Amino acid sequence: MVRMGTLPLRLLALRYGADIVYTEEIVDKKMVRTKRVVNDILGTIDFIDEFDGSVVFRTCNEESSYVVFQVGTSDPELVVKVAKIVEKDVAGFDVNMGCPKEFSIKGGMGAALLKQPDKVKDILTSLVSNIAIPVTCKIRLLPNIEETMDLARTIQSCGVAAIAVHGRTKEERPQHPNNNEAIKKIAHDLSIPVIANGGSKEIDSYEHVLRFRTATGASSVMIARAAQYNSSIFRKEGKLSLDEVIPEYLRLCIEYDNVFTNTKYCVQMMLRDLQETPMGKRLLDSKTEEEIYKIWGLLDYYKKKQEEFKNLSLKLQMTLPSMGHLEPAHKRAKTESTFFSRVCENDDVIKVMIPLRKPYQKHILPKTVLHEHASKAQHRKKINVLASRQQHWLVCTP
Numbered sequence: 001m002v003r004m005g006t007l008p009l010r011l012l013a014l015r016y017g018a019d020i021v022y023t024e025e026i027v028d029k030k031m032v033r034t035k036r037v038v039n040d041i042l043g044t045i046d047f048i049d050e051f052d053g054s055v056v057f058r059t060c061n062e063e064s065s066y067v068v069f070q071v072g073t074s075d076p077e078l079v080v081k082v083a084k085i086v087e088k089d090v091a092g093f094d095v096n097m098g099c100p101k102e103f104s105i106k107g108g109m110g111a112a113l114l115k116q117p118d119k120v121k122d123i124l125t126s127l128v129s130n131i132a133i134p135v136t137c138k139i140r141l142l143p144n145i146e147e148t149m150d151l152a153r154t155i156q157s158c159g160v161a162a163i164a165v166h167g168r169t170k171e172e173r174p175q176h177p178n179n180n181e182a183i184k185k186i187a188h189d190l191s192i193p194v195i196a197n198g199g200s201k202e203i204d205s206y207e208h209v210l211r212f213r214t215a216t217g218a219s220s221v222m223i224a225r226a227a228q229y230n231s232s233i234f235r236k237e238g239k240l241s242l243d244e245v246i247p248e249y250l251r252l253c254i255e256y257d258n259v260f261t262n263t264k265y266c267v268q269m270m271l272r273d274l275q276e277t278p279m280g281k282r283l284l285d286s287k288t289e290e291e292i293y294k295i296w297g298l299l300d301y302y303k304k305k306q307e308e309f310k311n312l313s314l315k316l317q318m319t320l321p322s323m324g325h326l327e328p329a330h331k332r333a334k335t336e337s338t339f340f341s342r343v344c345e346n347d348d349v350i351k352v353m354i355p356l357r358k359p360y361q362k363h364i365l366p367k368t369v370l371h372e373h374a375s376k377a378q379h380r381k382k383i384n385v386l387a388s389r390q391q392h393w394l395v396c397t398p
């Protein structure tokens with residue numbers, strides 16, 4: 001899930017019992033300009049945007065046999081390049097054909113693909129024939145079940161290893177009932193494993209997960225929102241309270257130096273109704289990672305790990321002089337999903353999403369970042385700040 005499915009939450013889900021975890025959808029155009037960097041300080045593999053130094057995708061050994069990289073694409077050639085970049089570090093490669101968001105549809109990605117079986121075939125066959133790991137894809141329902149089954153058969157014929165089906169159409173919202181019957185028909189019709197998705201509204205315990213699998217006749221179940229609220233949903237022994245889940249999650253954030261904005265966002269998502277409690281309010285008001293970790297009594301652990309990273313980075317810089325001119329990797333990684341998590345670009349406009357309450361560090365102000373981006377893209381630098389309901393955009397027009 002976008003912004004949720006970063007490394008700490010994926011590891012948490014695995015530790016609680018998930019068999020497979022997916023990355024958030026990462027768009028091909030963004031991923032293709034990353035460079036694979038072994039981060040010996042954190043024990044991770046980082047895929048770093050060569051343009052701005054941000055970590056686009058971070059993974060590690062613990063998840064390498066279970067993590068599926070999910071891409072957003074509409075381009076059969078570009079997507080193979082992306083798959084080649086990550087295939088040695090992940091267990092599977094998934095194409096998202098379900099995303100109904102405007103940026104996906106406009107880019108011909110996500111649910112826009114559901115109506116383009118030829119494009120789907122091109123994308124999936126070129127992936128299957130060019131990479132060594134399993135290729136999967138995730139779809140939504142088309143308005144008509146026959147059409148959906150045709151598409152599913154087309155997808156199967158491309159040689160994919162499995163297909164995830166979200167039992168809603170592109171127009172349906174999460175509050176609409178999930179069409180378990182349609183998933184059942186598809187599961188019955190195909191010979192490859194079908195992964196049922198869309199059941200979170202009815203999933204509040206591990207038993208409900210099993211019930212959803214039975215209701216859909218699927219081989220397995222993909223859980224999004226229920227795992228976002230309480231990732232211990234994967235525990236066969238039963239869920240844990242958030243008092244246990246959140247500190248467990250935060251420890252992973254500390255160990256993998258997760259970027260503050262992402263950590264805060266994920267914990268806010270977990271707290272949901274509790275956002276109004278004193279603890280929730282403290283979280284909302286927090287402007288640094290120290291403040292978050294303090295709320296859950298993890299400040300000392302955080303400081304100790306930071307010191308350890310600092311020590312290691314000093315040590316490694318001596319042995320790895322190529323890192324010398326850059327900031328230490330653990331600092332560089334801090335830009336993950338801050339400025340450039342939401343860059344939208346076309347020939348005329350560069351939009352950079354800026355978080356509402358980012359504690360802007362040092363001299364790096366959003367406008368500086370955009371100016372740099374604009375000059376590299378040879379744009380004239382006319383910069384406007386646009387605010388929409390939830391987001392602030394910096395927009396650069398030629």
Ligand SMILES: Cc1cc2nc3c(=O)[nH]c(=O)nc-3n(C[C@H](O)[C@H](O)[C@H](O)COP(=O)(O)O)c2cc1C
Pocket residue numbers: 001002023024025070096098099138166174197198199200201222223224225226
């Ligand atoms: C905040 C949010 C982010 C999401 N991001 C993704 C994504 O990156 N890739 C994807 O395939 N689906 C994404 N989804 C859709 C979910 O994977 C899933 O299809 C949907 O929520 C229905 O499943 P559920 O009932 O288990 O939540 C997202 C959903 C939400 C609410």
Ligand SMILES: *[C@@H]1O[C@H](CO)[C@@H](O)[C@H](O)[C@H]1NC(C)=O
Pocket residue numbers: 229230239240241242270271272
């Ligand atoms: C997580 O699970 C616990 C234990 O069942 C429950 O008390 C809590 O409400 C759940 N949290 C959310 C946000 O669903």
Ligand SMILES: *[C@@H]1O[C@H](CO)[C@@H](O)[C@H](O)[C@H]1NC(C)=O
Pocket residue numbers: 304305307308311
């Ligand atoms: C970091 O290095 C300093 C100086 O060598 C040392 O005193 C300290 O114990 C180290 N800290 C950690 C957490 O390894």
